[in-house]
Amino acid sequence: MTNKYIDLIDQTYYFPQEGFQVIDGNLYFYDVPLMKLVEEYGTPLRLCYLPKISAQIQKSKRLFSEAIRKHDYKGTYRYCFCTKSSHFAFVLHEALENDIHLELSSSFDVDLVRCLYADKRIDKTTFIVCNGFKPREYIYKISQLRNEGFNVLPVIDNMTELNFYSKYIDGVCPLGIRVAAEEEPTFEFYTSRLGIRYQDIFSFYENNLRNNPQFSLKMLHFFINTGIKDETYYWNELSKILRIYCQLSKICPDLSMINIGGGLPIRYSLDPAPDYEYLISEIVYQIKITCEKAEVPCPDIFTEFGNFTVGESGAMIFRVITEKQQNDSEKWYMIDGSMMTTMPDIYGIRQRFILLPVNKWNSEYQRVTIGGLSCDGNDFYSSRVHRNNLYLPQINGDEEPLYLGFFHVGAYQESLTGFGGIKHCLIPSPKYVLVDSDGNGNYSSRLFSDSQNPEHMLQILGY
Numbered sequence: 035m036t037n038k039y040i041d042l043i044d045q046t047y048y049f050p051q052e053g054f055q056v057i058d059g060n061l062y063f064y065d066v067p068l069m070k071l072v073e074e075y076g077t078p079l080r081l082c083y084l085p086k087i088s089a090q091i092q093k094s095k096r097l098f099s100e101a102i103r104k105h106d107y108k109g110t111y112r113y114c115f116c117t118k119s120s121h122f123a124f125v126l127h128e129a130l131e132n133d134i135h136l137e138l139s140s141s142f143d144v145d146l147v148r149c150l151y152a153d154k155r156i157d158k159t160t161f162i163v164c165n166g167f168k169p170r171e172y173i174y175k176i177s178q179l180r181n182e183g184f185n186v187l188p189v190i191d192n193m194t195e196l197n198f199y200s201k202y203i204d205g206v207c208p209l210g211i212r213v214a215a216e217e218e219p220t221f222e223f224y225t226s227r228l229g230i231r232y233q234d235i236f237s238f239y240e241n242n243l244r245n246n247p248q249f250s251l252k253m254l255h256f257f258i259n260t261g262i263k264d265e266t267y268y269w270n271e272l273s274k275i276l277r278i279y280c281q282l283s284k285i286c287p288d289l290s291m292i293n294i295g296g297g298l299p300i301r302y303s304l305d306p307a308p309d310y311e312y313l314i315s316e317i318v319y320q321i322k323i324t325c326e327k328a329e330v331p332c333p334d335i336f337t338e339f340g341n342f343t344v345g346e347s348g349a350m351i352f353r354v355i356t357e358k359q360q361n362d363s364e365k366w367y368m369i370d371g372s373m374m375t376t377m378p379d380i381y382g383i384r385q386r387f388i389l390l391p392v393n394k395w396n397s398e399y400q401r402v403t404i405g406g407l408s409c410d411g412n413d414f415y416s417s418r419v420h421r422n423n424l425y426l427p428q429i430n431g432d433e434e435p436l437y438l439g440f441f442h443v444g445a446y447q448e449s450l451t452g453f454g455g456i457k458h459c460l461i462p463s464p465k466y467v468l469v470d471s472d473g474n475g476n477y478s479s480r481l482f483s484d485s486q487n488p489e490h491m492l493q494i495l496g497y
């Protein structure tokens with residue numbers, strides 16, 4: 035019987051596993067020795083392992099093309115990257131190496147598209163799917179893009195949006211409609227606030243689009259908040275949308291694309307990964323059989339995966355500064371940064387991430403809670419969020435500090451927390467390092483952004 039941390043993980047999970055292995059008590063993330071990066075850059079340290087972004091896109095493309103072949107599906111597949119999951123240039127540049135398209139959500143996203151175009155990262159054949167509830171400025175900028183010949187496809191969120199395009203867009207414009215999905219039964223609302231509700235779609239089409247030569251309805255889109263899961267709720271929603279697609283397609287000959295949105299899950303624990311092959315195959319199969327039954331041609335399939343594209347590329351590493359025993363059963367590891375200001379999903383939606391020590395895997399372990407540097411009572415990561423007892427290597431007053439990594443944090447966290455802005459208790463944004471690989475097991479790293487300094491923050495605050 036041994037109490038080493040490495041034995042605990044060995045006995046609990048299939049380990050080593052994709053992306054994680056331990057050599058001499060230290061953790062490697064995609065074969066990158068994290069302790070080397072910690073020694074070189076210090077902590078707190080935000081990492082992005084760039085090759086994972088391309089690997090994820092290629093995986094999705096491969097699985098869709100296998101499913102299309104397996105089911106003899108007569109449509110194509112297009113991968114759009116949902117920019118709101120991470121707007122960083124290094125993410126978009128890496129993603130765009132893989133012949134993909136883009137999904138936007140806001141007015142400034144249009145400026146981002148212009149930068150990518152000026153940089154020759156995209157061209158005018160790249161689909162620019164424009165989603166979201168759109169204030170006038172966003173609609174205006176989408177229209178300008180369209181008028182300049184970009185392959186823009188606005189997805190109508192509500193009935194009034196159309197009137198603005200009529201005013202601003204020259205020539206014929208392809209359109210999508212977002213169908214407002216029914217929310218999960220346990221959610222606070224019945225129907226998504228985004229999109230047009232089921233019962234209004236046909237009258238909207240009849241009254242506004244059917245005989246309107248300025249628009250051509252090409253796409254039906256929906257997004258399920260809870261993501262793509264092998265659950266009755268997901269399959270029910272998919273089949274409802276497919277039925278609408280088929281009915282609409284009978285009166286709207288231009289309709290030829292179904293956009294199933296984002297939501298392909300990622301790994302938030304060391305438990306077995308979701309069965310991607312099954313999920314994708316089943317989606318393609320459901321679309322095919324529903325269309326065949328209704329005798330309408332199978333649509334081209336679009337996805338807008340954000341979290342799936344970039345989530346697993348990210349890690350956040352902290353040093354444990356000290357431990358604090360606050361009562362007989364509550365021991366805290368106080369870290370040199372804040373979870374609240376770097377991974378707001380932890381307190382916002384109680385999001386679990388993969389949490390592993392970076393070193394000391396051969397030490398004995400103990401049950402702890404992790405405390406962040408801000409003085410906010412919610413700046414912690416506990417067994418409850420982790421959904422298992424939170425065991426980590428003991429410190430025992432060693433000379434060697436303990437480092438902790440939160441993994442698969444690559445999506446949404448910087449957008450939500452506002453990278454480089456003002457943070458709770460003026461805790462600075464951490465150093466951001468990009469890691470790349472030559473494909474032969476050799477990695478390289480470079481500093482993308484140093485940790486925020488006091489002058490920068492005080493300047494924002496007007497001092």
Ligand SMILES: Cc1ncc(COP(=O)(O)O)c(C=O)c1O
Pocket residue numbers: 116119137165166257261295296297298338339340341342445
């Ligand atoms: C319309 C739409 N598409 C795609 C996404 C991306 O979802 P995910 O990051 O879960 O893939 C979102 C996320 O909110 C969304 O609202």
